[in-house]
Amino acid sequence: MNALRFILCSGLxxxxxxxxxxxxxxxxxxxxxxxxxSPFNLSGLGATxxxxxxxxxxxxxxxxxxxxxxxxxxxxxxxxxxxxDGVIDDSRFTGFSAGPNMVxxxxxxxxIIQFKFDVGMLGFVPTAVGLVITSGAGPDSGVTxxxxxxxxxxxxxxxxVINSFSSADDRFIGILNPAGxxxxxxxxxxxxxxxxxVDHVQYGLAVPEPSAFLLSVLAISCYPGRGYxxx
Numbered sequence: 001m002n003a004l005r006f007i008l009c010s011g012l013x014x015x016x017x018x019x020x021x022x023x024x025x026x027x028x029x030x031x032x033x034x035x036x037x038s039p040f041n042l043s044g045l046g047a048t049x050x051x052x053x054x055x056x057x058x059x060x061x062x063x064x065x066x067x068x069x070x071x072x073x074x075x076x077x078x079x080x081x082x083x084x085d086g087v088i089d090d091s092r093f094t095g096f097s098a099g100p101n102m103v104x105x106x107x108x109x110x111x112i113i114q115f116k117f118d119v120g121m122l123g124f125v126p127t128a129v130g131l132v133i134t135s136g137a138g139p140d141s142g143v144t145x146x147x148x149x150x151x152x153x154x155x156x157x158x159x160x161v162i163n164s165f166s167s168a169d170d171r172f173i174g175i176l177n178p179a180g181x182x183x184x185x186x187x188x189x190x191x192x193x194x195x196x197x198v199d200h201v202q203y204g205l206a207v208p209e210p211s212a213f214l215l216s217v218l219a220i221s222c223y224p225g226r227g228y229x230x231x
Contacts, residue, residue, distance in 0.1 A: 024145060024153040027174035029160060032132045033167055034083030038202060039174055040128055048124070049204030053084055054096040062122035063201065065098070065115060079134040079197045082167035092167045097134050097199040111136065111196040114185035117203055125180025126203040133186060134170050136196035137162045141188035143173045148180035157186075170199075 027039055035042060035051060042049060050060040059065060080095025082088045100113045119125050125148050133143075137160035144154045155173060162169045175181060181203070188196050 023147065023151065023177050023179055025176040026155045029171035029173055032170050032172035033088050034081065037172065038130060040130060040202060044204060051200060051202040053200055054098045055084055062118040063115060064118050081132055081170060081199045090167050097197045099195060099197045110187065110189045112185055112187040113196050113198055115201055116183045124205060127178055127180055127205055128176055129181045129184050129203045130172055130174035131184065131186065131198045132170055132172050132200040133157060133162055134197045134199050135162055136188045138188050138190060140190055144185050144187065145175045145181055146183040147177045148182055
């Protein structure tokens with residue numbers, strides 16, 4: 001059994017694309033140019049899983065965007081996921097993404113974009129959530145998620161370099177939590193224009209495809225950063 005744990009940990013360290021924090025498992029960041037790059041199984045789209053691409057003014061069911069006026073979300077032309085204009089060609093200026101309508105602090109140095117999930121409308125609490133960062137990652141930025149038990153965790157995106165003029169730098173961040181997820185947000189302090197922008201917000205009961213799911217199981221069993229497991 002100890003040998004098995006060692007092998008599992010070695011696999012996580014070698015392929016480390018997921019990080020576990022309490023009951024949260026973070027997937028990514030991974031390159032993303034279309035829905036085909038999502039690690040989630042999208043076969044339940046429209047029923048048990050939803051994807052918002054901001055290409056129209058009709059929000060997906062159960063997605064509350066900017067319930068607080070200060071966090072109101074606005075559609076932004078440009079910095080869209082590459083495929084949203086119909087072709088993957090490193091051009092993103094004819095598609096839409098989403099960003100906050102204003103900064104959230106008096107010093108004008110912090111932006112945040114927040115999404116909440118309406119459990120009553122969905123009929124379930126999403127256990128898988130993802131979003132694509134198309135602008136705004138920087139020295140003090142991250143994705144914060146809150147589960148159905150009010151637990152909170154943050155995935156740092158400080159190391160990401162997102163070029164708003166190229167879709168090649170867009171990165172997907174996914175979150176799993178069996179207790180269910182009620183809110184996710186992306187924040188950046190000390191931002192610069194064009195600021196915080198996200199696209200392809202996705203949520204539901206989907207699970208990652210097999211390879212990513214295996215890594216998430218490994219993350220639950222292994223302690224990231226130290227390379228050892230426990231019973």
